[in-house]
Amino acid sequence: MRLESGVPSGPLADKWDKHRAEMKLVNPANKRRFRIIVVGSGLAGGSAAASLAELGYDVDCFCFQDSPRRAHSIAAQGGINAAKNYQNDGDSIWRLFYDTIKGGDYRSREANVYRLAQVSVNIIDQCVAQGVPFAREYGGLLDNRSFGGAQVSRTFYARGQTGQQLLLGAYQALSRQIHAKKVTMHTRTEMLDLVVSGGRAVGIITRNLVTGEILSWAGDAVVLATGGYGNAFYLSTNAKGCNVTASFRAYKRGAGFANPCFTQIHPTCIPVSGEYQSKLTLMSESLRNDGRVWVPTEGGDQRAPTAIPEAERDYYLERRYPSFGNLVPRDVASRAAKRVCDEGRGVGKSGLGVYLDFNDAIKRMGKDVVEQKYGNLFHMYQKITDENPYATPMRIFPAVHYTMGGLWVDYNLMSNVPGLHVIGEANFSDHGANRLGASALMQGLADGYFVLPYTIGNYLATAGPSPVKTDHDDFSRTAAEVSDRTRRLVGRKGHRTPDHFHRALGQILWDHCGMGRNSAGLEKALKEIPALRQEFWEDVCVLGGDREYNVALEHAGRVADFLEFGEIMVRDALERRESCGGHFREEYRTSEGEAVRDDEGHAHAAVWEFQGADKAPVRHREEMSFEFVTPSTRSYK
Amino acid sequence: MNLVLKVWRQRNAEEPGQLETIEAPSINPDMSFLEMLDVVNERLVAENKEPIAYDHDCREGICGACSLVINGVAHGPDRGTTTCQLHMRRFHSGDEIVIEPFRARAFPVIRDLVVDRSSLDRIIQSGGYVSVSTGGTPDANEIPIPKRAADVAMDAAACIGCGACVAACKNASAMLFVSAKAAHLAHIPQGAPERLERARSMVARMDEETFGACTNTSDCEAVCPKEISIEFIGELNRDFRQALLAGR
Known part of the structure; x- marks a missing residue:
């Protein structure tokens, strides 16, 4: 497998400009001769599809939801970072770059991250021009807030619904191009395979989720914007439909999968309340700006939180990390919560929870101001838990939220399969081993609005139109394989639902490949997952037919892929013999419990190559070299 | 239970x-x-x-x-x-x-309980946007917007496009949905240039999609999960009439 990052030479600040000047262009009159397939309509896919169509390309855009507006980007609450320095507090492109690369624990590519920080400023301009109603000061200028892992206020927000408003901006831009007939939108359509012909990505195979029809689509380039794989854990903050199928199918057709063990466990989620639980709900990280995290000093304290005096509370983040306090990065905050719960000091019925207390904030700012800032989050918390967070502290616990790993891409956001581009959460490129808050929205829109539209032109100008149409053998063979797999699943009259197996897989991954990992647990998971997979194929129940709307069939297909993919996550976690970012190997830590990174042996992206069914995948490496920053031990003390 | x-x-x-x-x-x-x-x-x-x-x-x-x-x-x-x-x-x-x-x-x-709501997407496609393409936009702070206007725009923009307003309405009107998008963009300067055309084209598309006329009984507001106000319907009606008079 060739893993050439293609990072341009020269000073860091000039790389992107230089590259843009050197890339080939497609003549405006020729753009309409190219057809680009975009899978996914979230921040990355929606913004890419719209921008490509505006440039003149013909675009087919696909999503499994009933509308492109429902992609899971919509659920992002807190905000989007940009190095605007509007607050005059010392922010700069360099600082955003540095915070992001340090926050990612030095496991991402310098040049990509720098470019991300550079285009971050354009994103805010673009979104404002579209009419995104960001929060404003009384003078009419944009407001900012601070977020975990940064000491400047660079986060732009629209109440607690920033993702929704940014997505609606992209959705509206996309709608305009659908109206102009430059984008053909295919909703309730799931990508089930990638078609590779002569070593080049030339199209996809889809299933229409309403009619069950399997169809082939040819394009001159394919863009995957299909999000992350957090739902491998079953319980996560992802929407129920989020899945790894598109990425995993691409992996099985030769695309390298990078760093699958890098998953982000978000510190502020509502704790699990019962067996029936179907998903976990995030409480925006912005709450940590004003809320204080604590547990009782002594384990087993059964008093109501309001009855526990100050002296018997341990504000453990403020104690352990005085300079960042409650605003330490997500991985640090999550591990600290796990640690106090492991010590028996967790709160709530399950003992798996910590308090997030707004009492001081209400005293300081008044209830009205707190309500103005966080009202919708408090409302949501109360709906779910039946507790009033204005009167009693919230209970929170970490939950799977985001995946930094993803398909490997080069500087042009193209995978190792020529023509296959991967953007947004689906790729691995920018967040290393841990993502900072408010950076996912930034990356999705950076890729879709300001990076891919340039780099895909270079690919198309170099590679030319795809010579292969849907009548080619490679299409019919791939489509036949998809139909076979669907038929293997449908009509299975086992005893258990796909959900049953999904939960079981999630439990294995949470127990052994979650917040803390060790070789014994990972080895155990490597035995349990294949056994569960076998059980799935023997005992899953999928009623109904394949040529109709069939939710069980949809779900079974996704779970089947998670059951294979989960094993690669575990393998990756086992091979990465260090602790970095969200990947915490219990064998590699200081006496104080902090992570110990191994830059000598592991300053690389691990890229997995599929070798065929029942064969172990091969692990390749892309070395991460640091020319402009010096990796240091991450300290937030 | x-x-x-x-x-x-x-x-x-x-x-x-x-x-x-x-x-x-x-x-x-x-x-x-x-x-x-x-x-x-x-x-x-x-x-x-x-x-x-x-x-x-x-x-x-x-x-x-x-x-x-x-x-x-x-x-x-x-x-x-x-x-x-x-x-x-x-x-x-x-x-x-x-x-x-x-x-x-x-x-x-x-x-069963799954319905096709793509008619709402087609209403947005008919004009529920600001016609700007990617790139070449001015610095974000060059467009100052009074906080009050931004807040009202956000109240309207909070619509999640679920269609409950339609389901609640005895005429199956989509006026609350349409007015929410129209108001989001009408209250901020970015949406001003296309304000009248937008009102006209979205309402026309709503009619084409067989949604009914507004009943003025505010069942829509009562069920809206984001509690969007029917005041926006009044604003849309004003813009729509103005668009007709202006021949837009």
Whole structure:
């Protein structure tokens, strides 16, 4: 497998400009001769599809939801970072770059991250021009807030619904191009395979989720914007439909999968309340700006939180990390919560929870101001838990939220399969081993609005139109394989639902490949997952037919892929013999419990190559070299 | 708690549907409404019966995928709440709960409780945007917007496009949905240049999609999970009339 990052030479600040000047262009009159397939309509896919169509390309855009507006980007609450320095507090492109690369624990590519920080400023301009109603000061200028892992206020927000408003901006831009007939939108359509012909990505195979029809689509380039794989854990903050199928199918057709063990466990989620639980709900990280995290000093304290005096509370983040306090990065905050719960000091019925207390904030700012800032989050918390967070502290616990790993891409956001581009959460490129808050929205829109539209032109100008149409053998063979797999699943009259197996897989991954990992647990998971997979194929129940709307069939297909993919996550976690970012190997830590990174042996992206069914995948490496920053031990003390 | 569900079952758009009675014993009051349906489905499958189809995705009240008319009310009995954020503690053991799809001519049934709401997308496509392309935009702070205007725009922009307003309306009008998008863009300077054309084209598209006219009875506002105000409908009507007079 060739893993050439293609990072341009020269000073860091000039790389992107230089590259843009050197890339080939497609003549405006020729753009309409190219057809680009975009899978996914979230921040990355929606913004890419719209921008490509505006440039003149013909675009087919696909999503499994009933509308492109429902992609899971919509659920992002807190905000989007940009190095605007509007607050005059010392922010700069360099600082955003540095915070992001340090926050990612030095496991991402310098040049990509720098470019991300550079285009971050354009994103805010673009979104404002579209009419995104960001929060404003009384003078009419944009407001900012601070977020975990940064000491400047660079986060732009629209109440607690920033993702929704940014997505609606992209959705509206996309709608305009659908109206102009430059984008053909295919909703309730799931990508089930990638078609590779002569070593080049030339199209996809889809299933229409309403009619069950399997169809082939040819394009001159394919863009995957299909999000992350957090739902491998079953319980996560992802929407129920989020899945790894598109990425995993691409992996099985030769695309390298990078760093699958890098998953982000978000510190502020509502704790699990019962067996029936179907998903976990995030409480925006912005709450940590004003809320204080604590547990009782002594384990087993059964008093109501309001009855526990100050002296018997341990504000453990403020104690352990005085300079960042409650605003330490997500991985640090999550591990600290796990640690106090492991010590028996967790709160709530399950003992798996910590308090997030707004009492001081209400005293300081008044209830009205707190309500103005966080009202919708408090409302949501109360709906779910039946507790009033204005009167009693919230209970929170970490939950799977985001995946930094993803398909490997080069500087042009193209995978190792020529023509296959991967953007947004689906790729691995920018967040290393841990993502900072408010950076996912930034990356999705950076890729879709300001990076891919340039780099895909270079690919198309170099590679030319795809010579292969849907009548080619490679299409019919791939489509036949998809139909076979669907038929293997449908009509299975086992005893258990796909959900049953999904939960079981999630439990294995949470127990052994979650917040803390060790070789014994990972080895155990490597035995349990294949056994569960076998059980799935023997005992899953999928009623109904394949040529109709069939939710069980949809779900079974996704779970089947998670059951294979989960094993690669575990393998990756086992091979990465260090602790970095969200990947915490219990064998590699200081006496104080902090992570110990191994830059000598592991300053690389691990890229997995599929070798065929029942064969172990091969692990390749892309070395991460640091020319402009010096990796240091991450300290937030 | 023990419940009796009367659920709309319909195989596809062509075949007629009917209410089916399904027992739902031993339901935990802390479950969300959709988790209750998940459990019911698990049990149906265990009896080799096909599960109930319903739309859902984020389960945190923002994606707008979940729908359901619960005991005659779109999104159920709680105000300002989507079905996914409705919890079973709101009901009592022994209750009979009637669950139907969002009904409107413009929302054909796909299966059971799943309807096709792409008509709402087509309304947005007809003009629910600011016509700017990527790149070449001015610095974000060059467009100062009074906080009050930005806040009103955000109130309107909070619409999640679920279609409850349509399901609640006896005319199946989409005016609250259309006016929310129109108001979002009308209250800020970026949306001003196309304000009248936008009102005109979105209303025209709404009519084409067979949504009815506004009844002025504000059932839409009562069920809206984001509590969007019908004042926006008044504003849209004004813009629409002005557009007609101006010949836009």
